[in-house]
Amino acid sequence: MTKDWLESAEAIGAVDAVLAGVGLEHGSRKTRTGAWKDGERVKRAKASVAAASRRKLGAPGVVRVAAFEALPWLRAGFSTRLGGASTAYGDGELNLGWTREDEPEIVAQNRERFMRAVVGKSKVELATVRQFHGGMIRIIEKDHGPLATADGKAVLRGDGSMTDVPGVLLGVQTADCIPVLVADRKRKVVAAFHAGWRGTLARIVERGVGTMQLRYGSKPKDLVAAVGPGIGACCYAVGEEVRFEFESQFAYAPELFTEVYDSDPIRDKYPLLFLTARAPGHSNIGPQIHVDLWEANRRQLLDAGLAAKNVHVVGECTGCAREKNGERRYFSHRMEHGYAGRMMAVAGVVG
Numbered sequence: 001m002t003k004d005w006l007e008s009a010e011a012i013g014a015v016d017a018v019l020a021g022v023g024l025e026h027g028s029r030k031t032r033t034g035a036w037k038d039g040e041r042v043k044r045a046k047a048s049v050a051a052a053s054r055r056k057l058g059a060p061g062v063v064r065v066a067a068f069e070a071l072p073w074l075r076a077g078f079s080t081r082l083g084g085a086s087t088a089y090g091d092g093e094l095n096l097g098w099t100r101e102d103e104p105e106i107v108a109q110n111r112e113r114f115m116r117a118v119v120g121k122s123k124v125e126l127a128t129v130r131q132f133h134g135g136m137i138r139i140i141e142k143d144h145g146p147l148a149t150a151d152g153k154a155v156l157r158g159d160g161s162m163t164d165v166p167g168v169l170l171g172v173q174t175a176d177c178i179p180v181l182v183a184d185r186k187r188k189v190v191a192a193f194h195a196g197w198r199g200t201l202a203r204i205v206e207r208g209v210g211t212m213q214l215r216y217g218s219k220p221k222d223l224v225a226a227v228g229p230g231i232g233a234c235c236y237a238v239g240e241e242v243r244f245e246f247e248s249q250f251a252y253a254p255e256l257f258t259e260v261y262d263s264d265p266i267r268d269k270y271p272l273l274f275l276t277a278r279a280p281g282h283s284n285i286g287p288q289i290h291v292d293l294w295e296a297n298r299r300q301l302l303d304a305g306l307a308a309k310n311v312h313v314v315g316e317c318t319g320c321a322r323e324k325n326g327e328r329r330y331f332s333h334r335m336e337h338g339y340a341g342r343m344m345a346v347a348g349v350v351g
């Protein structure tokens with residue numbers, strides 16, 4: 001496994017000033033949405049659009065992978081929350097999802113800015129999918145129909161897509177789930193996958209590589225992949241049923257799970273205070289079970305035949321690296337209790 005990613009330091013630096021002036025803590029979710037009346041919402045939207053056009057926005061912060069940057073026909077990257085026009089979750093942020101808290105025109109503006117940051121002047125059409133935590137993969141052919149509605153919403157349902165058509169920029173959206181991008185260096189094919197625990201369990205990435213072989217004749221040795229920013233094993237506690245499901249599917253499942261014991265000093269000092277009346281083995285004071293979805297998806301890429309040196313794990317956790325060096329770097333559905341924007345991972349072939 002290699003960890004490499006480039007970051008545009010000056011892009012990040014440019015938004016520092018904007019972010020520094022914001023006093024919003026992540027507790028700001030509270031009940032804001034629920035409290036909005038229609039009139040308030042419209043007024044707020046107008047104010048934020050006006051503010052966005054007045055403010056000089058920093059460049060979107062994009063996480064890039066060196067192995068992708070080396071391919072001249074490929075454009076690919078993972079967004080962060082830095083350098084956008086949204087004010088719904090914090091000022092000057094790059095929310096790329098049509099969330100109910102944000103304004104569609106601001107999201108559209110953010111998407112345009114992010115795409116420009118990734119593809120430059122190339123003409124591209126964004127192809128997102130209506131994700132549902134499944135294993136469905138869409139192949140976008142040359143004579144594809146409309147990929148988005150007039151207001152930018154995805155038409156196709158699925159959690160993965162692939163194409164060799166120049167000018168189609170594949171996108172998957174995440175706010176903790178794992179985005180995985182794959183490129184065929186020889187045949188110039190790209191693929192994008194959205195892998196939460198359900199998609200990972202459905203082997204979306206492993207099956208995706210299989211689909212690339214069938215449809216495009218891709219050879220695993222020509223493939224290069226990146227496992228993007230997403231929730232790490234450090235922050236991802238799951239229920240016992242998730243471990244059970246993984247154990248029934250993957251021989252290597254035990255390597256994906258760790259038991260994390262609560263190191264509460266009071267509990268350690270006075271264990272008797274925390275005894276329950278339940279039978280032994282049925283106490284709810286047990287370890288938390290954490291799952292490593294980065295590694296799970298890396299293993300799927302290896303099982304699909306990719307060389308380890310061609311699998312790049314960005315290795316940044318949207319949970320604990322959500323705030324880093326005083327900046328709010330990633331959206332995290334879990335850490336923000338559902339009140340979160342969306343990031344996007346994109347990959348496309350340019351002509």
Ligand SMILES: [Zn+2]
Pocket residue numbers: 231232233234235317318319320321
């Ligand atoms: Zn973490």
